[in-house]
Amino acid sequence: MSTDPNNLESLVNRRYEHGFVTDIEADSLPPGLDEGIVRAISAIKKEPEFMLEWRLKAYRHWLTMQEPEWAHVHYPQINYQDISYFSAPKSDSDRPKSLDEVDPKLLETYDKLGIPLHERARLAGVAVDAVFDSVSVATTFKEKLNDAGVIFCPFSEAVIKHPELIKKYLGSVVPHRDNFFAALNSAVFSDGSFVYIPKGVRCPMELSTYFRINAANTGQFERTLIIADEGSYVSYLEGCTAPMRDENQLHAAVVELVAMKDAEIKYSTVQNWYPGDEDGKGGIYNFVTKRGDCRGDNSKISWTQVETGSAITWKYPSCILRGENSVGEFYSVAVTNNMQQADTGTKMIHIGKNSSSTIVSKGISAGRAQQSYRGLVRVMPQAQGARNHTQCDSLLIGKECGAHTFPYMEVKNPSAKVEHEATTSRISENQLFYCRQRGISEEDAVNMIVNGFCKEVFKELPMEFAVEAQALLNVSLEGAVG
Amino acid sequence: MLEVKNLKASIGGKEILTGLNLSVKAGEVHAIMGPNGSGKSTLAQVIAGHADYEVTSGAVEFLGKDLLDLDPEERAREGIFLGFQYPVEIPGVNNAYLLKAAVNAKRKHHGMDEIDAFEFLKLAREKMTMLGMDPVFLNRGVNEGFSGGEKKRNEILQMAMLEPSLAILDETDSGLDIDALKAVANGVNSLRDPERAIVLVTHYQRLLDYIEPDYVHVLSGGQIIRSGDKSLALELEDRGYEWVVEAASA
Ligand SMILES: Nc1ncnc2c1ncn2[C@@H]1O[C@H](COP(=O)(O)OP(=O)(O)OP(=O)(O)O)[C@@H](O)[C@H]1O
Ligand SMILES: [Mg+2]
Numbered sequence: 001m002s003t004d005p006n007n008l009e010s011l012v013n014r015r016y017e018h019g020f021v022t023d024i025e026a027d028s029l030p031p032g033l034d035e036g037i038v039r040a041i042s043a044i045k046k047e048p049e050f051m052l053e054w055r056l057k058a059y060r061h062w063l064t065m066q067e068p069e070w071a072h073v074h075y076p077q078i079n080y081q082d083i084s085y086f087s088a089p090k091s092d093s094d095r096p097k098s099l100d101e102v103d104p105k106l107l108e109t110y111d112k113l114g115i116p117l118h119e120r121a122r123l124a125g126v127a128v129d130a131v132f133d134s135v136s137v138a139t140t141f142k143e144k145l146n147d148a149g150v151i152f153c154p155f156s157e158a159v160i161k162h163p164e165l166i167k168k169y170l171g172s173v174v175p176h177r178d179n180f181f182a183a184l185n186s187a188v189f190s191d192g193s194f195v196y197i198p199k200g201v202r203c204p205m206e207l208s209t210y211f212r213i214n215a216a217n218t219g220q221f222e223r224t225l226i227i228a229d230e231g232s233y234v235s236y237l238e239g240c241t242a243p244m245r246d247e248n249q250l251h252a253a254v255v256e257l258v259a260m261k262d263a264e265i266k267y268s269t270v271q272n273w274y275p276g277d278e279d280g281k282g283g284i285y286n287f288v289t290k291r292g293d294c295r296g297d298n299s300k301i302s303w304t305q306v307e308t309g310s311a312i313t314w315k316y317p318s319c320i321l322r323g324e325n326s327v328g329e330f331y332s333v334a335v336t337n338n339m340q341q342a343d344t345g346t347k348m349i350h351i352g353k354n355s356s357s358t359i360v361s362k363g364i365s366a367g368r369a370q371q372s373y374r375g376l377v378r379v380m381p382q383a384q385g386a387r388n389h390t391q392c393d394s395l396l397i398g399k400e401c402g403a404h405t406f407p408y409m410e411v412k413n414p415s416a417k418v419e420h421e422a423t424t425s426r427i428s429e430n431q432l433f434y435c436r437q438r439g440i441s442e443e444d445a446v447n448m449i450v451n452g453f454c455k456e457v458f459k460e461l462p463m464e465f466a467v468e469a470q471a472l473l474n475v476s477l478e479g480a481v482g
Numbered sequence: 483m484l485e486v487k488n489l490k491a492s493i494g495g496k497e498i499l500t501g502l503n504l505s506v507k508a509g510e511v512h513a514i515m516g517p518n519g520s521g522k523s524t525l526a527q528v529i530a531g532h533a534d535y536e537v538t539s540g541a542v543e544f545l546g547k548d549l550l551d552l553d554p555e556e557r558a559r560e561g562i563f564l565g566f567q568y569p570v571e572i573p574g575v576n577n578a579y580l581l582k583a584a585v586n587a588k589r590k591h592h593g594m595d596e597i598d599a600f601e602f603l604k605l606a607r608e609k610m611t612m613l614g615m616d617p618v619f620l621n622r623g624v625n626e627g628f629s630g631g632e633k634k635r636n637e638i639l640q641m642a643m644l645e646p647s648l649a650i651l652d653e654t655d656s657g658l659d660i661d662a663l664k665a666v667a668n669g670v671n672s673l674r675d676p677e678r679a680i681v682l683v684t685h686y687q688r689l690l691d692y693i694e695p696d697y698v699h700v701l702s703g704g705q706i707i708r709s710g711d712k713s714l715a716l717e718l719e720d721r722g723y724e725w726v727v728e729a730a731s732a
Contacts, residue, residue, distance in 0.1 A: 433554060434566065434569070437564050439555050439644075440583050441587070444587075
């Protein structure tokens with residue numbers, strides 16, 4: 001993450017620079033939300049006027065909106081005036097000095113996940129100068145991207161360096177009025193990633209948040225915008241398998257993808273937010289709006305995600321298939337254990353002729369977890385020849401968990417072909433006994449069955465990520481049986 | 483090798499094995515026959531360690547160890563193999579993957595390195611040829627959509643790969659066509675060895691034409707009520723079970 005010493009320095013120094021914002025403590029804003037706070041965030045980030053206006057418009061609209069209620073997700077009322085909407089990264093003096101000061105349990109998990117030693121320190125938030133950080137790797141990486149003309153930088157940097165692109169594309173996929181959490185994010189987002197792939201360029205490497213300089217502290221209200229111009233290609237990896245803790249319970253990110261003519265975006269997520277303890281206490285609420293716009297003909301957007309964390313997940317990565325022959329894909333593995341609740345799924349909106357979409361959703365519930373899949377396939381009248389195939393499978397481990405499937409189909413063009421298949425299965429005692437009789441331990445047997453269940457999705461992930469995802473699943477389901 | 487002494491076991495509160503004795507020595511082949519519902523599969527499952535069965539008294543010793551003390555996977559690694567009467571399907575789990583995991587679990591238990599991927603495939607293909615199985619079965623889900631006979635062959639494939647000290651085959655012959663029966667018998671016979679023992683649970687003499695047993699037992703009402711040599715099986719085929727049951731209760 002924070003590999004560039006210059007950037008770090010500017011981060012650290014930032015809190016001394018804000019004398020011009022009166023009555024505001026520079027490293028964190030007081031709890032509460034009003035226009036003043038929105039203005040303060042914008043000022044702290046030294047944003048141009050247009051950005052502030054944009055935030056304010058979103059904020060004013062947010063005031064008129066109601067927090068949504070969902071039938072299958074329950075959580076205590078969130079008081080939006082209790083939240084602090086900006087805080088600078090922890091100073092080094094507040095962080096652990098070395099791995100010796102880090103919670104041994106966390107380290108144990110890193111070990112199980114096979115996270116490299118030098119990575120562990122970074123993930124555990126050890127003060128950066130104490131971390132072995134491969135500055136050179138990041139630098140070579142940046143040079144390569146530069147040569148290809150790819151822009152990959154923190155969102156806040158893009159606002160200043162590439163305002164024309166931001167003006168043109170920000171909010172063009174997820175407008176601030178889209179939903180309650182998107183509006184909130186638009187008003188107060190802290191930072192995130194910006195990617196622009198120029199015409200005809202195949203991004204020379206997988207872009208990973210790992211290499212994003214200055215990614216610290218963008219957690220709570222993250223904003224990501226990826227634009228693949230005509231004929232370009234990019235694969236983007238988000239998140240990591242290490243358990244992420246955060247004092248901020250509410251997370252409301254927005255991700256916007258734009259694929260122009262003949263362009264392709266592959267967006268992979270492995271997310272492992274802290275799910276809370278066995279009773280769900282202290283876990284993250286994750287309300288995310290992710291949407292891709294296949295704006296040009298023959299464009300393609302794939303979402304692949306492996307989600308194991310969060311106390312509550314509400315998330316619908318979606319595709320708007322505007323271009324003719326455009327393709328939308330959604331591959332998902334969601335694991336819920338203990339008291340976790342997940343309401344996830346996707347939306348495929350077919351507008352372009354012969355647009356096609358594929359949905360493969362694999363839900364795994366264990367413990368007392370509840371999981372809902374909600375999928376919308378909408379075929380607009382002009383989407384002649386549109387096709388969708390949806391495969392939605394649930395795997396239950398134990399007797400107290402549940403899975404619910406809600407497929408919605410709105411087909412307004414008679415030539416469209418929309419198919420939906422759903423299955424629910426439970427890992428049976430007899431399957432486990434069979435494996436054990438062959439010498440395989442119960443835990444390994446569960447992992448084997450779960451991985452078998454998910455393999456259609458895993459094979460969509462970049463190789464390395466797939467291996468990590470598999471390990472993550474195994475760790476997440478530890479002790480789920482027996 | 484296997485000593486079952488006065489074994490009583492129940493399921494769902496119902497006593498199925500009512501004081502069963504059986505002694506199997508290395509190098510021997512035993513056939514267990516008996517009416518439906520008499521407890522043959524129960525005996526096999528109890529030896530393998532299925533948690534649904536409660537052992538209420540008696541003892542089972544295997545190679546000098548108290549078997550009832552071990553988890554099912556430990557029993558397997560120690561060399562007990564059960565060919566199931568109804569092999570379960572595990573969709574999505576690759577057949578080769580399970581097979582390899584099983585082989586490696588056993589090797590690890592015995593302090594050996596994991597099997598080399600090439601060597602594994604070579605070995606698996608060899609065994610499949612012997613059993614007349616198409617190698618494509620390696621890449622299917624475990625028993626997923628297999629026909630009855632294919633499932634049974636798959637059990638024998640696993641047995642052949644694992645080379646158990648004691649193989650208990652629960653009606654592996656039922657549902658097999660003639661060729662499959664020969665192939666399965668082939669597989670079993672190739673495992674015969676002075677160090678190993680085989681227990682066949684079967685209803686038919688047919689299998690015993692191909693695999694000659696040293697002993698034949700009749701299990702009825704949860705006990706072994708008669709034991710003899712291979713001629714007993716022929717007699718049973720001829721006369722049914724009634725006379726044995728009557729003689730036992732007389
Ligand atoms: N869960 C259960 N609850 C009660 N009785 C059971 C249960 N499971 C099995 N049984 C009974 O145990 C008895 C023995 O069954 P077992 O499967 O051992 O017979 P078997 O000798 O293998 O018969 P077959 O030749 O038909 O395979 C049967 O009467 C069966 O109905
Ligand atoms: Mg039986």
